[in-house]
Amino acid sequence: MNEDNYLNAGYSLRSWFFTTDHKRIAILYFASLIVFFLIGGAAATAIRIELVTPQADLVSSDMYNRLFTMHGIIMVWFFLIPSIPNTLGNFIVPLMIGARDLAFPRLNLLSWYLFMLGGGVTLFAIFAGGVDTGWTFYTPFSTLYSNSYVAVAVTGVFIAGFSSILTGLNFIVTIHRLRAPGLTWYRLPLFLWSLYATSVILVLATPVLAMTLVLIVVERVLGVGIFDPKIGGDPLLFQHLFWFYSHPAVYIMILPGMGVINELISCFSRKQVFGYKFVAWASLAIAALGFLVWGHHMFVSGQSLLASLVFSFMSFMVAVPSAIKVFNWTATLHKGSIRFDAPMLYALGFIGLFTIGGLTGLFLACLAYDVHATDTYFVVAHFHYIMVGGMVTAYFGGLHYWWPKITGRLYSEYWARTAAVLIFFGFNLTFFPQFILGAEGMPRRYHVYPPEFQVWNVLSSGGAVILAIAYLMPLVYLGYSLFFGRRAPANPWDAPGLEWQTPSPPPEYNFDTQPVVTRPPYQYSPDFAAEPQNA
Amino acid sequence: MRHEWTSFWHSGVSPHGRDVDMLFGGLLLASALVLGLLFFLLTLFCIRYRVSNAVDRDHRIRKSWHWEVTWTAASLLGFLALFVWGASIYLDIFRTPPDELSVFVVAKQWMWKVQHTGGQSEINALHIPVNRPIRLVMASQDVIHSFFIPALRLKHDVVPGRYQDLEITAERSGHYHLFCAEYCGTEHSGMTGEIVAMEAADYAGWLAQQSPSASLAQEGGALFRELGCSGCHGTGSKVHAPALEGLYGNPVPLSDGSMVTADDKYIRDSILLPRSQIAAGYEPLMPSFEGKVSEDQLLRLVAYIKSIGGHRS
Numbered sequence: 001m002n003e004d005n006y007l008n009a010g011y012s013l014r015s016w017f018f019t020t021d022h023k024r025i026a027i028l029y030f031a032s033l034i035v036f037f038l039i040g041g042a043a044a045t046a047i048r049i050e051l052v053t054p055q056a057d058l059v060s061s062d063m064y065n066r067l068f069t070m071h072g073i074i075m076v077w078f079f080l081i082p083s084i085p086n087t088l089g090n091f092i093v094p095l096m097i098g099a100r101d102l103a104f105p106r107l108n109l110l111s112w113y114l115f116m117l118g119g120g121v122t123l124f125a126i127f128a129g130g131v132d133t134g135w136t137f138y139t140p141f142s143t144l145y146s147n148s149y150v151a152v153a154v155t156g157v158f159i160a161g162f163s164s165i166l167t168g169l170n171f172i173v174t175i176h177r178l179r180a181p182g183l184t185w186y187r188l189p190l191f192l193w194s195l196y197a198t199s200v201i202l203v204l205a206t207p208v209l210a211m212t213l214v215l216i217v218v219e220r221v222l223g224v225g226i227f228d229p230k231i232g233g234d235p236l237l238f239q240h241l242f243w244f245y246s247h248p249a250v251y252i253m254i255l256p257g258m259g260v261i262n263e264l265i266s267c268f269s270r271k272q273v274f275g276y277k278f279v280a281w282a283s284l285a286i287a288a289l290g291f292l293v294w295g296h297h298m299f300v301s302g303q304s305l306l307a308s309l310v311f312s313f314m315s316f317m318v319a320v321p322s323a324i325k326v327f328n329w330t331a332t333l334h335k336g337s338i339r340f341d342a343p344m345l346y347a348l349g350f351i352g353l354f355t356i357g358g359l360t361g362l363f364l365a366c367l368a369y370d371v372h373a374t375d376t377y378f379v380v381a382h383f384h385y386i387m388v389g390g391m392v393t394a395y396f397g398g399l400h401y402w403w404p405k406i407t408g409r410l411y412s413e414y415w416a417r418t419a420a421v422l423i424f425f426g427f428n429l430t431f432f433p434q435f436i437l438g439a440e441g442m443p444r445r446y447h448v449y450p451p452e453f454q455v456w457n458v459l460s461s462g463g464a465v466i467l468a469i470a471y472l473m474p475l476v477y478l479g480y481s482l483f484f485g486r487r488a489p490a491n492p493w494d495a496p497g498l499e500w501q502t503p504s505p506p507p508e509y510n511f512d513t514q515p516v517v518t519r520p521p522y523q524y525s526p527d528f529a530a531e532p533q534n535a
Numbered sequence: 536m537r538h539e540w541t542s543f544w545h546s547g548v549s550p551h552g553r554d555v556d557m558l559f560g561g562l563l564l565a566s567a568l569v570l571g572l573l574f575f576l577l578t579l580f581c582i583r584y585r586v587s588n589a590v591d592r593d594h595r596i597r598k599s600w601h602w603e604v605t606w607t608a609a610s611l612l613g614f615l616a617l618f619v620w621g622a623s624i625y626l627d628i629f630r631t632p633p634d635e636l637s638v639f640v641v642a643k644q645w646m647w648k649v650q651h652t653g654g655q656s657e658i659n660a661l662h663i664p665v666n667r668p669i670r671l672v673m674a675s676q677d678v679i680h681s682f683f684i685p686a687l688r689l690k691h692d693v694v695p696g697r698y699q700d701l702e703i704t705a706e707r708s709g710h711y712h713l714f715c716a717e718y719c720g721t722e723h724s725g726m727t728g729e730i731v732a733m734e735a736a737d738y739a740g741w742l743a744q745q746s747p748s749a750s751l752a753q754e755g756g757a758l759f760r761e762l763g764c765s766g767c768h769g770t771g772s773k774v775h776a777p778a779l780e781g782l783y784g785n786p787v788p789l790s791d792g793s794m795v796t797a798d799d800k801y802i803r804d805s806i807l808l809p810r811s812q813i814a815a816g817y818e819p820l821m822p823s824f825e826g827k828v829s830e831d832q833l834l835r836l837v838a839y840i841k842s843i844g845g846h847r848s
Contacts, residue, residue, distance in 0.1 A: 138717070141679065234696075235679055235694050235696070275602070300681065301692045305625075305626060312618055312622060312625075319610070320610050327602075330576050333580035333584060336592075337592070338584050348581070355570060355573055368622075368628060370621075371555070371689065374716075443716045443724075444718075445718045445723060446724035447723075450712065450727075527586065
């Protein structure tokens, strides 16, 4: 182990809570996200237990509504959006481009404090009495009718939004200004292209969310008519504003995952990513087109038929760059030397789950089918395939891949592979039945439901048990490895990326000498230099 | 165990429902083909090119525009076809319904209140004759609800502050679920009901059996006097206000020179927001009834004005 690294640079609380080291801030984010993930996961567990039977037996309707609202708010804003960018991104971006830190280290720390403040305020709203609007805060329910802590929760999300903006800004400037000599744009690892695209969305879309949330509070607290028709407002205006942020936010939640998958597929098939430029520009195309599809959430809301046609067309268009990525990943495997380490199992799982999520997205982009399927469990299944099957799987894959670099320890390969396989099967068992429920017409956010839907709900809840256990497993074996894992070498995967050319864990200032880049990325030796290190 | 447990596919029982089912089948087939191809290639490559397998790895396919262009173009064409298919059915589902048998639906937390023109009313149920297009005029008293009948593959939000037209047709008699699909608060999942599709004769019998005291239009006429509308709009009134006889369904010239058709929406808006569309030749004297009349009263007033309307030509 490297004797002089960022982890042993200081042990005081002060050295952690006032650090400007991107690696330590990444760890702060990582620890906070575990807490939020467990809270959001607990809510999901309660929901799935309640839905085992058609009647209301575990919780009251008010409680149920608070549970799914809390699950949505926590998972979207306090887990998925910051997940890969703020943990893996924060840690890896400067290392990947051969820099000492992000461009604005203190803004980076501020971003974490804002995130925690926003999270604290939101948790206060949840535990003081809860919020029952759904994470979408639809008006006029949220502004006039809901008797819950809407204004407080909205304030929490508002504050956390600034943390997103700061992170996005930091990444954009860093990737523009701090690349090592010789590291041209087309030599950037694709993870950076996708984080760059993500950052553009973070900076451009989050302010719209902030304004929308302010308008909710203005109507709810001051009684100014904006969204409620009774006092002269327009309820659909809210949906346009909300989805103008929240649809691009879906791409905030998946693009970084796609970025991680490039790194994993390339490393474990020992080949450069097929069609590098297409994959790189596909990320930016998704970010750009993603701003033009928000109306596909409103096909039955009463927006004009012409608007629906345009939004449906654009939604099909935004699927093209995603399809390009999937085909390129598959082609990357061709004539590779493939090894099935845990990160690769996560990556393969990602491709399968993301593709199912993407294809079912086409069902929903298709106007006439969306009329039937929108606001049913079909939608719930679809976006969980993208965000949980896609993003969370990629997050776990990336976490395992960079774990030796981050902690300087190796985890148990056996348990890591077991967890990866269990997550894949548990996930499918949980969410595939929900497609069937949706196709049959079971609406989402239903606390009680007609008995003919029970069999699929029972299957889904059974899958959720497996999934919950599988998600807890890494907590155990990764936690164990922190203390008892074998020391990791600098480059356990024999990878050419800059982040692997410095010791594990990296020294406080990342590189002893400024690295210089002379080749394109992903120049893997055709075979692994060594046998699996983690066995 | 209930029989429904085993049969989980029920085909749509409306003309559009069949189209949507076809579309669903097409989407499933396309997805299965893509997914099948992808899983086949993934499995093949993973087995053939696993690191321990000493297989020929020379002559890798090189990066080439051909591959990229091929799969980009293939996706694009497939997507375009699906877009056109879905859009054409969608336009058909939501074309503006002609003046068929209309039924008023008022959504409120947490019930569906249905008013037939004959004065029959029901809660969380809607009786309709089979094979006859019914025009629903829907309004919400409070928050956004969504009128969803899975068996008809049909759904539309009911947004407060406006009327929403929707045409429904059931081809087979039976009982079908009615759900509220837009989250609307505490008892959202209790805001359900049933659509009862009946043969024409049974439907007529059902209507007769309800024996309401007065038709919707009659109740509306009473309200028309109670709320003071007749003071200005009634015959013999001294106030210069437009006469409403023969108004419904006909074009109305507005003071800004444009024309509108006096339909349900126009009448509703004219009661709530009288100054937004001023009939040509009249002073904007009428006070707004916003907040003074409920959706239930509004639809009665609309029914009354409709009943004294009829096509002039």
